Amino acid sequence: MASAARNSTKTKPSGRPSDQLTDAQLLKMYKTMVLSRKLDERSWVMNRQGRAPFHISGIGHEAIQVAAAETLRPGYDWFYPYYRDLAFVLAMGMKPVDHMLGLLGKAGDPSSGGIQMPSHFSNAKLRIGSISSPVATQVPIAAGTALASKLKGVDEVTVVCLGEGSTSQGDFHEGLNWAGVHKLPFICIVQNNQYAISVPVEKEMAVKNVADRAAAYGIKGVVVDGNDVLVCYDVMVEAVERARRGEGATLVEAKTYRVTPHSSDDDDRTYRSREEVEYWKQRDPILLFENVLFERGILTEDLKREIEDWAIAEVDKAEEEAVNAPYPDVSEMYEHLYGPAPNWEE
Amino acid sequence: MAIMNNIEALRETLRQEMERDPRIIIMGEDVGPRGGVFRATQGLYQQFGENRVIDTPLAELSIVATGIGLALTGYFKPIVEIQFADFIFPAFNQILSEAARMRYRTRSDWTVPLIIRAPYGGGISGGLYHSQSVEAFFAHIPGLYVVAPSTPYDIKGMLRAALQLEDPVLFFEHKKTYRLIKGEAPEEDYIVPMGKAAIRREGDDLTVISYGLAMHDSVKAADMLAAEGVGVEVIDLRTLRPLDKETILASVKKTGKVLIVHEDNPTVSVGSEVAALIGQEAFEYLDGPITRLTPPDVPAVPFSHPLQDAFMLNPEKIAKAMRELAAY
Numbered sequence: 117m118a119s120a121a122r123n124s125t126k127t128k129p130s131g132r133p134s135d136q137l138t139d140a141q142l143l144k145m146y147k148t149m150v151l152s153r154k155l156d157e158r159s160w161v162m163n164r165q166g167r168a169p170f171h172i173s174g175i176g177h178e179a180i181q182v183a184a185a186e187t188l189r190p191g192y193d194w195f196y197p198y199y200r201d202l203a204f205v206l207a208m209g210m211k212p213v214d215h216m217l218g219l220l221g222k223a224g225d226p227s228s229g230g231i232q233m234p235s236h237f238s239n240a241k242l243r244i245g246s247i248s249s250p251v252a253t254q255v256p257i258a259a260g261t262a263l264a265s266k267l268k269g270v271d272e273v274t275v276v277c278l279g280e281g282s283t284s285q286g287d288f289h290e291g292l293n294w295a296g297v298h299k300l301p302f303i304c305i306v307q308n309n310q311y312a313i314s315v316p317v318e319k320e321m322a323v324k325n326v327a328d329r330a331a332a333y334g335i336k337g338v339v340v341d342g343n344d345v346l347v348c349y350d351v352m353v354e355a356v357e358r359a360r361r362g363e364g365a366t367l368v369e370a371k372t373y374r375v376t377p378h379s380s381d382d383d384d385r386t387y388r389s390r391e392e393v394e395y396w397k398q399r400d401p402i403l404l405f406e407n408v409l410f411e412r413g414i415l416t417e418d419l420k421r422e423i424e425d426w427a428i429a430e431v432d433k434a435e436e437e438a439v440n441a442p443y444p445d446v447s448e449m450y451e452h453l454y455g456p457a458p459n460w461e462e
Numbered sequence: 463m464a465i466m467n468n469i470e471a472l473r474e475t476l477r478q479e480m481e482r483d484p485r486i487i488i489m490g491e492d493v494g495p496r497g498g499v500f501r502a503t504q505g506l507y508q509q510f511g512e513n514r515v516i517d518t519p520l521a522e523l524s525i526v527a528t529g530i531g532l533a534l535t536g537y538f539k540p541i542v543e544i545q546f547a548d549f550i551f552p553a554f555n556q557i558l559s560e561a562a563r564m565r566y567r568t569r570s571d572w573t574v575p576l577i578i579r580a581p582y583g584g585g586i587s588g589g590l591y592h593s594q595s596v597e598a599f600f601a602h603i604p605g606l607y608v609v610a611p612s613t614p615y616d617i618k619g620m621l622r623a624a625l626q627l628e629d630p631v632l633f634f635e636h637k638k639t640y641r642l643i644k645g646e647a648p649e650e651d652y653i654v655p656m657g658k659a660a661i662r663r664e665g666d667d668l669t670v671i672s673y674g675l676a677m678h679d680s681v682k683a684a685d686m687l688a689a690e691g692v693g694v695e696v697i698d699l700r701t702l703r704p705l706d707k708e709t710i711l712a713s714v715k716k717t718g719k720v721l722i723v724h725e726d727n728p729t730v731s732v733g734s735e736v737a738a739l740i741g742q743e744a745f746e747y748l749d750g751p752i753t754r755l756t757p758p759d760v761p762a763v764p765f766s767h768p769l770q771d772a773f774m775l776n777p778e779k780i781a782k783a784m785r786e787l788a789a790y
Contacts, residue, residue, distance in 0.1 A: 232567050256556075264537045268538075458623075460653050
């Protein structure tokens with residue numbers, strides 16, 4: 117596929133950061149989005165086949181996630197994800213098999229060794245922080261991590277993600293307040309998919325945009341089309357540069373849509389119309405990105421098929437490896453409660 | 463050897479350890495120029511500066527959460543102060559769901575070396591919300607160390623021990639002991655290990671198991687009983703999680719009678735756990751009912767003096783319970 121990443125003849129009239137992305141970068145981002153989608157779809161299938169007890173999906177959220185990851189330094193910057201960030205963690209360096217091992221609760225699950233539910237990502241080497249299921253707790257924790265970087269005098273950036281539903285929690289408010297008070301190198305990405313399970317956004321908040329709240333914390337707030345990967349990238353470049361320069365935090369609100377039910381245990385037909393879902397499927401972030409790539413001559417039908425086949429083969433491999441991997445030994449349940457106590461003499 | 467009170471021991475240890483380890487950071491409400499409402503951090507801001515002694519917004523949830531976020535990086539070793547233990551509950555979710563489970567849920571990939579200090583306890587006209595004993599809520603949680611040192615020696619030694627751990631520690635200090643309790647606290651380095659109780663007074667007839675201010679009152683009560691010819695052994699638990707089962711059971715097997723004394727509510731308390739342990743592992747050594755003496759099972763210490771006095775334990779009340787059990 118590298119051969120297909122030829123230089124296109126695009127013009128750069130607006131001077132947007134995304135205009136600087138090479139064809140190879142654009143294709144890499146596109147491939148990660150497709151890989152995440154295929155992996156996510158396979159997880160649904162495995163759940164419906166009764167082979168995976170639970171799945172929680174990031175379908176429709178891939179653009180902001182992959183765009184944001186492209187602006188960070190994996191393993192250097194700190195990232196606190198939430199459970200829809202499959203594409204984000206893949207873009208940061210986690211592997212499809214990592215997700216599959218977690219999906220099946222296998223011992224080799226690098227996030228938690230099968231202790232947590234699937235998609236509760238963690239990877240210390242990549243500086244991807246571990247998250248729990250109570251929502252928004254990661255926001256003030258991420259502020260603490262950003263404070264650590266600032267106090268240490270290094271130019272690391274901390275990024276934290278959550279859904280708009282979670283912004284109703286006090287943790288969100290407190291975290292952003294710290295980011296404002298200490299002018300932290302901190303970026304909070306709210307992936308506004310318009311539902312907190314079944315509760316629509318109008319019943320979650322009285323303001324039009326989550327990002328409007330940024331003013332209350334003395335930080336920058338930006339609303340972006342979360343399904344347009346290139347404008348997401350533009351916004352993130354600016355936010356990361358602001359953070360690295362020591363100019364403070366940004367609240368990025370990426371407007372998107374959760375085209376799947378909340379989780380494999382939800383039925384979204386009970387609270388929203390099929391027409392609404394269908395409308396957003398036409399605004400699928402992968403579809404929109406493909407249009408741009410076709411237009412610029414970076415993507416062809418052949419290459420698209422080639423990439424999809426590659427992604428499916430990667431998912432097949434990951435699934436097979438995870439299916440054949442061992443479950444944790446029961447003894448694991450009793451491990452990792454405490455670290456070894458120092459050898460103390462009173 | 464220097465004689466000092468509890469708050470002096472705490473302050474001196476914080477200062478010594480901060481001089482020794484530049485990773486230590488203190489955060490909390492009014493811990494900066496003001497030096498803390500109990501003066502635990504007096505002079506530290508002036509000595510170490512605003513980057514190591516950080517005044518926080520009035521928000522316990524994020525005092526703990528940012529402490530977790532600092533600790534996760536490994537760059538710093540945060541000690542956060544909750545001004546009164548009564549105000550710790552907004553942070554309960556962060557302590558339970560994040561700090562205590564981080565190691566377990568990541569198979570030790572991430573750890574939270576965080577100390578959460580909190581003054582607790584009554585008898586200081588603090589009313590319902592400046593007097594509570596909250597330790598049982600936290601002693602219930604796997605993944606935490608929960609300690610309640612109540613002498614200058616133990617405060618120094620256990621704070622140093624807590625700083626050597628890679629796990630979260632709830633460090634409860636009975637606020638009435640801050641200036642009331644004085645004792646020897648050596649200059650030199652020493653550690654009081656987690657999970658080790660202390661025998662404060664030896665005796666053969668009856669075991670009292672206690673901690674905090676109630677432990678000091680129990681020692682006074684034991685002195686009264688000694689004059690009456692009853693030998694009372696007083697155990698200071700010091701660590702509430704994990705419990706020092708060995709010391710508890712050895713004493714019970716020696717005396718055959720147990721009185722558990724603490725200021726926290728009786729229902730589902732540290733005393734409940736100690737009683738269950740003894741019932742299960744030392745039943746055949748018992749010569750009397752496992753007995754508990756606590757304040758009444760009401761929300762917390764009422765403000766009005768006669769009510770506060772009726773609520774709080776004291777040496778006379780404890781001595782009475784000792785006499786009754788000794789006579790059983």
